Amino acid sequence: MTADVAVLGVGLHPWGKWGRGFVEYGAVAARAALADAGLEWRDIGSVVGANTVRGGYPGQVAGATFAKALGWQGARVTSVYAACASGAQAIAAARAQILAGLAEAVLVVGADAAPKGFFRPAGGERPEDPDWLRFRLLGATNPAYFGLYARRRMAVHGDTLEDFALVKVKNAASGALNPHARYRRRVTVEEVAASAVVADPLRLLDICATSDGGAALVLSSLEFAHRHGASEPVRIRAVSTVTPHYPSTVLDLPDIATDSAAAVTPPERSFRASIARAAYEEAGIGPEELSLAEVYDLSTALELQWYEDLGLCGEGEAAKLLREGATSPGGRIPVNASGGLASFGEAVPAQAIAQVCELTWQLRGEAGERQITGARVGITANQGLFGHGSSVIALR
Secondary structure, eight states: OOOOEEEEEEEEEEEEOOSSOHHHHHHHHHHHHHHHHTOOGGGOOEEEEEOOGGGSOTTTSSHHHHHHHHOOOOOEEEEEOBTBTHHHHHHHHHHHHHHTTSOSEEEEEEEEEOOSSSOOOOSSOOTTOHHHHIIIIIOOOHHHHHHHHHHHHHHHHOOOHHHHHHHHHHHHHHHTTOTTOSOOOOOOHHHHHHSOEEETTEEGGGBOOBOEEEEEEEEEOHHHHHHTTOSSOEEEEEEEOOOOOSSOOSOOTTOSSOOOOSSSOOOSSOHHHHHHHHHHHHHTOOGGGOSEEEEOOSBHHHHHHHHHHTTSSOTTOHHHHHHTTTTSTTSSSOBOTTOHHHHHOBOHHHHHHHHHHHHHHHHHTOOGGGOOTTOOEEEEEEEETTTEEEEEEEEO
16 A cells, blocks of 8 residues: 555647647646646656657657756656556656655656557667567567457457447547547447458457647645645555566567466466556555546457456456446446547557546546546556556546
């Protein structure tokens, strides 16, 4: 168990393809978060930036980049990179600084100007890099991996193309209500089925796009929050950034081989399930206490897998949970009330931060038309390449 930190402010730069640099997106989100917190930039004691490595060399694309854009004022600075888990790692670093007494108020920023198409490794020869290897040896783009994962769910659990399409229909309906989302149009099962096949069995509308966007949080100690008029702020209770256990026997992006379980018993839980379990244990709650979840829906099939990994249902029961309406607004445990990556697309360093922005709006009761009634506890979940876990539990 650890002490809580307050979420004083949240801010987003709308997702899309804007043709400008990631620094601008991050600065816009940061100023929005500061305004939401009712603070001035000079009130911030530390800046934690989630890196956008492909935008330049890591030393430039870092926390200091955002600090410079906002105007040098002497704040402590930290930079992190953990692929899609970068935002959660940044939140974890900020929380640690607050709980250690190194800063009372910390600005967390992530932003991206993503390429078109699918993500791919930078050029050069890097045989020690499993992400580079899976492209060079297998030609396994992200959509190809998503398609293979969907086929596995169909074979093991009996999921159908319609089940996958229903995930998109649900998320698109929520995204249509979100002013920060890139795609704000409802779709039907028939439209998903009629969209182009990208990686069989997945269609274009089953797979999230790459996007530009930015997200920011102002985190603080509870004492600082109370002094600045926030008597009952949203609080972060847990941040899980765990790694897999040996032997890892599940083929998972970007790894192209698995450990043998011939001599060592596999762990009780898969990597993704262990991410959520660590968050629950730290927060001292269980999945039955959740009001909502924001999960990493790189594809419709992967969202279904998160239902099981979060403990929202038993193994193989995700499609049933979806069809019952339990994960829709008004259901027992709404998932991706923001619209998810289906409606936003991937802006890699920003997306785990954006998930916490959505939890905060929901827990404050400020989510507008997509508000989940009585929301009190929320969880986020995603994962970054190379074994970076990512889950945050927030409550009010």
